[in-house]
Amino acid sequence: MKNVRFAKYQGAGNDFILLDARHDAPALTRPEIRALCERRFGIGADGLMTLENSATPGCDFRMRYYNADGGESTMCGNGGRCIVRFADHLGIGGRVKRFDSSDGIHTAELLDDRLVRLQMIDTGAPEKLADGRSWFLFTGSPHYVEFTDRLDGLDVERLGATIRRRADFEAIGGTNVNFVEVAGEGRIRVRTFERGVEAETWACGTGVTAAALVTHAVRQPECFDFTVETRGGILGVTFAETETGTFADIRLTGPAERIFEGEIEI
Template sequence: MTLPFTKMHGIGNDFVVIDARQTPFPIDTSRLTAMADRHTGVGFDQLLTLEPAQRTDCAYRYGIWNADGSSAGQCGNGARCVAAWLHRAGAIEAGRQVRLESPAGAVGVCVLDDGVVAIDMGEPDFTPASVPFDAPNQAASYALDVAGETLTIGVVSMGNPHALMEVTDLAAPHIDQLGPRVTRHPRFAEQCNVGFAQVIDASHVKLRVHERGAGWTRACGTGACAAAAVLRLRDRVDERVHVQLPGGELIIAWPGPGHRLWMTGPASFVFEGQWLDD
């Protein structure tokens, strides 16, 4: 049997997109991990399934599956790719905001010019229980003991769990070890995505993200949103900030608590293919 798919990426965060609007796509961990392998498969950070909406206020639904076969609640770069795919298929119009159903809830999307897509990512949730993170009270920062070192982190949910740590040098070697350790820290009950942010000025941030289920990625849309939100809460950045990741740049706009956060960036098509099932 063959399975048609589309390979896409959002500033280097890469995806396999499966059209399951008519025919359901059965989730099988061994199949996902085989496809995700970058040497013997297609290779991807996440697999995205396009499905009929379950909510009446949404046009379509999308599922998110990590390279290790686990599910994810939200993916900003993936949401942009879903919107671009649906636009190319004639399912949604450019310049018109529509709602898509993600595993974490409804999101607004709008396809702009030249492959750029804007996503309404909702309001960041800083309560520890939403992450979930083991802390008695909500705070702008928390002390986290990792391998004998005390780190200062912020935590936030963007529909998935995030930790953020400010650094002065993203090239520092110990960051490579800290990423996996923070991701798997026992105070994060469901693990977390961890971002390392270097603030250049009030409107520019450089960022690296280690994702649960995928490892170090070229880009992480929800990670960029989380970084901007945590830094904005601390008055470290303006309400509109350019976040530079290894794969490219995203623009995050968030006035602050009580407002919804918008992310804008490109979505790119790479190739169409057919996966051969044994």
């Protein structure tokens, strides 16, 4: 048996288990992580993160992210904001924190007791896919983006599961799938099917970032500041475009809040 101290946080309904692994946190197996994330018999979460000591000079900590299926995964934008709030509750760093993750170094700013602004990695231009109606973009995690005029009526679970496992994404272990409805200038609505969770989540930070960048590239080239509505709340995405069509200074802003904390025996 292991006794594990944990905290649970959420960012726009995207919920996470967080562990302080700087000192003596137990090593968890993939089945144990999966059991902790299970909603009926565990704590319940879209993913689990460990906050670890960083070997990178100037970084306050390292973020390691695991999907609900127990497998270690790529960057999570909502998770990044939540782990920054967790670090603050642990007394790590100041109002602006710097950490490293699977996709590189991130800086984040605590705006108030609810909102956190996270700097995402620079990314290239969206790739138009062979079907002629969708795009692919890596924003710390891989994302498929497709526009729709009927977001509320989509069967995101069925469509997302099919696209996520398409042969053209097999080499990267599958992709996250985003459906986007343009609601106005600088306003979009997004629903996301996440790999590793294998279901629709209430929000996806790297997903809404990809959705905003693709919307700029193909629908609203004059807009660099997007308000994004998800099932779990509102997120903001701002960015700059370089002369070569790539994106820099990408910022994801949204809530990051502690729900509860405790100890569980596994």
